[in-house]
Amino acid sequence: MKSLKKPLNKTPRKRSRGSGTYIAQSYRTHGIILRTYKLAEADRIIVVLTADHGQIRAVAKGVRRTTSKFGSTLEPFMHTRLQLVPRRGMDVIAQTETIHSYGMMLTNDYDTFGAASAMVETAEQLTRDDDGADGATQYRLLHGAIAALARRAAAPMMLLTSYLLRALTVAGWAPRFSECSRCGIEGTHNWLSEPMGGVVCDDCAPPQTTYVPDGVVLLLQALLVGEWPTVDQAQFADTRQATSFVAEYLQYHLEKNLQSLSVMDQG
């Protein structure tokens, strides 16, 4: 577009300030709100996974007042267009506009809300120190998963588990369920190992490895590639085993527990 007033400033926060007369240039982006922190007065810090600037943290002034112009645009899970003003320390949010109002679609079902919470918590962890292209891929994955939750495309736990497998893949921890994770021999293997990163064959399985039925392996394969007809037909016991494996696998790589998962376990 030629009529664009200002060229999009890709990394405004890193521009040198030089002489004191430099006037900060605002920039625009859009993204999914991951979480918020209360600040003094009625302010909040907003953490956003953006489509083109990776994960950013910015201050929203007066957002907790019921008369705030921001309204619900900066609530978690919302897809929002943002205009930001770079400041030393932290950027300030100047204007917002809702693109997709996912937030409130996710709060009227508690399991859906829990799954969405675990998604944004994972996305926050995986994109924390990332400035590269992975951020854009993680953004697209998260947006797709949140949208699927909002339209109740499948069971919340299945949507979450499928999202976690793909987000881990983008982060470089692709699990393998169609061949042995260690020697690569193809076939349905039933030994499941977090440290090995998926299924392992009879020869490669270390002692203490868990043995799971075919149904669990097939379900994990389907979740990884998003083959929903197979997922929809899975047995309840298999979904539980697949879900708990993926949660363990995620926490093994993050090297920490996901708060959302333990809160949702409270029922």
Add this chain to the structure above:
Amino acid sequence: MYDGAVQSLIDELGRLPGIGPKSAQRIAFHILEASESDMIALADAITDVKTKIRLCEICFNVSEHKVCAICRDEHRDTGLMCVVEESQDVIAIERTRTYNGRYHVLGGAINPIGGIGPDQLRVRELLTRLQDESISEVILATNPNLEGEATATYLTRMLSPVGITLSRLASGLPVGGDLEYADEVTLGRAFEGRRKLGETL
């Protein structure tokens, strides 16, 4: 840097919410110049809230006694209970003068990423009260933002089988804000226009 006592006053003030280093210094010098009796009164007020104030053992509102003034008041409707996140919300609702029942202060809202779930809030205490007291209606007055809505969704799922009338503040409150920042008129109207929650949720 200033002399020991002045600097430590600046440091302590600077740890309060919304007070930066410059404000801390300004307030510290105001305290130095102000009359001694005024400042001793301020210090006493701080000491009093920290030593005398505790939580009401029925509703968990802040109180100077074991049971707060609202729970002790026999003129209030004991069949009505309003569930709020924090004690500040009780003050905001009392200011509207539209509500005459009792309260239950949860101590926050469900926030899975922050590690806050039902077990970290006073949900078990709420269920106990509903079994012991003769309550006919519970008004869910959690904040009109995402965490508050999710908390209301959770409580609705928990309380629906109990067979008590559940209602939620009318959505006249702009979505995204905190109750404690709502003006009296809006909040009062939200109370009067509260809607009953179905059991399908």
